Amino acid sequence: MKSISTTSTLIALLCLVAPFHLKAWKQEGHAAVGILAMDFIDDTARKELGSLLGSTSMESVGELCNWPDAVEKQSEWIWAAPQHYVNIPRSANGYDAERDCPDGLCVTEAIKKYADQLGNPQLPQEKRVQAFAWLCHLVGDLHQPLHCGFRDDRGGNSVEVIFNGREMDLHDFWDEQLILDRAVSLEGLLNQLQTPSALLESTVWSPEYVDTWTWESNELAQDQAYPDTKQISPEFAEESWLLIQQQIPLASLRLAQILNAVLGKGNIILERRLPAVDE
Numbered sequence: 001m002k003s004i005s006t007t008s009t010l011i012a013l014l015c016l017v018a019p020f021h022l023k024a025w026k027q028e029g030h031a032a033v034g035i036l037a038m039d040f041i042d043d044t045a046r047k048e049l050g051s052l053l054g055s056t057s058m059e060s061v062g063e064l065c066n067w068p069d070a071v072e073k074q075s076e077w078i079w080a081a082p083q084h085y086v087n088i089p090r091s092a093n094g095y096d097a098e099r100d101c102p103d104g105l106c107v108t109e110a111i112k113k114y115a116d117q118l119g120n121p122q123l124p125q126e127k128r129v130q131a132f133a134w135l136c137h138l139v140g141d142l143h144q145p146l147h148c149g150f151r152d153d154r155g156g157n158s159v160e161v162i163f164n165g166r167e168m169d170l171h172d173f174w175d176e177q178l179i180l181d182r183a184v185s186l187e188g189l190l191n192q193l194q195t196p197s198a199l200l201e202s203t204v205w206s207p208e209y210v211d212t213w214t215w216e217s218n219e220l221a222q223d224q225a226y227p228d229t230k231q232i233s234p235e236f237a238e239e240s241w242l243l244i245q246q247q248i249p250l251a252s253l254r255l256a257q258i259l260n261a262v263l264g265k266g267n268i269i270l271e272r273r274l275p276a277v278d279e
Contacts, residue, residue: 026176028186029248030069031062032193033140035186036252037259042203045264052128062186064129065136083110083134084141087151088218095214107147108214111138111258112207119262136255143251145221145243146171148214156225163232173232174225174240182241193249205261206269213254220247 035058041049050056053064068084071077086106088095101109117123117131141147149155156170163173164181183189224243227236260266 026179027066027069028183028189029144029179029244030065030137030140031058031186032189032248033143033251033255034061034065034136035190036193036249037136037255040253040256041259042264042266045259045266048263049132049259052125053132061136064133065140067130067133068137079105080110083107083138085147085149085155086214087155088148088214090150090152090222092218095211095218097211107138107142108210111135111142111210114138115205115207115258115262118259119268135258139255139258140248140251142210142213142217143247143254144174145217145225145247146174148217149221149225159226161227161230161232163237170226174244178237178240178244181237189248193245203257203260203266204269205257205266209254217247 038046038056038058038061046056053060068077068080072081082105084107086095086100086108088100092099095108097109100106104110104113114131114135118128118135120128123131146156153159154171156174157172159170161168161170161173163177166177168177179189183192220243224239227233257266261268
């Protein structure tokens with residue numbers, strides 16, 4: 001990636017965005033996570049992001065949140081492919097970093113890493129802009145259940161299904177095809193998503209929260225991501241769409257929680273102290 005100056009940070013990043021190789025939540029889904037999060041960050045975080053990125057407009061944030069997919073084929077980023085997912089054994093009772101991500105290359109540990117980089121003012125601006133892009137993208141990935149799935153079927157990539165008369169793999173159904181079917185544009189998707197502010201869990205954030213979010217997503221993969229038959233029924237498609245409408249706003253709220261903690265008025269705690277359900 002070319003060196004990025006203070007005045008051309010956003011432009012230099014956006015020049016790398018086309019063509020997209022779409023992954024989790026499709027282009028529109030990742031953009032929606034970042035755009036919705038902007039409604040829930042505090043004024044301090046918004047000012048810091050604006051200074052860092054050059055703009056927090058819908059277009060700019062949406063492009064940045066898709067940037068990690070845009071550069072995945074570039075030689076300098078091939079190493080990062082495992083950061084988009086994590087595999088958890090079917091017999092597990094929770095996420096275990098030593099077992100599930102021993103080299104630190106998985107979505108769960110990458111979110112923690114990029115949150116730390118984004119909040120570090122000693123790092124070069126280019127690195128912090130990249131950290132925001134990765135953080136937004138990976139929080140979205142984490143909330144697509146099959147990105148916290150199982151190694152034996154490659155997160156649903158090895159499961160063949162039929163949807164709307166077309167053969168595809170189950171991962172593609174969740175990542176892209178259902179959103180294409182129900183929301184043909186970013187505006188169409190945003191209009192179907194509701195994000196109650198009461199869901200914002202806390203102004204504090206701990207890296208260990210990401211472990212809990214990972215396990216939540218894996219449980220959804222176990223319980224709701226797999227159809228009973230190869231043919232995707234209208235009922236399964238509708239239930240899956242309702243889950244997507246739940247998970248994208250939840251991802252945006254949690255992204256905002258991280259942004260408030262590392263850039264705004266929130267706080268980072270390092271011990272396990274999960275927020276109350278109604279907090």
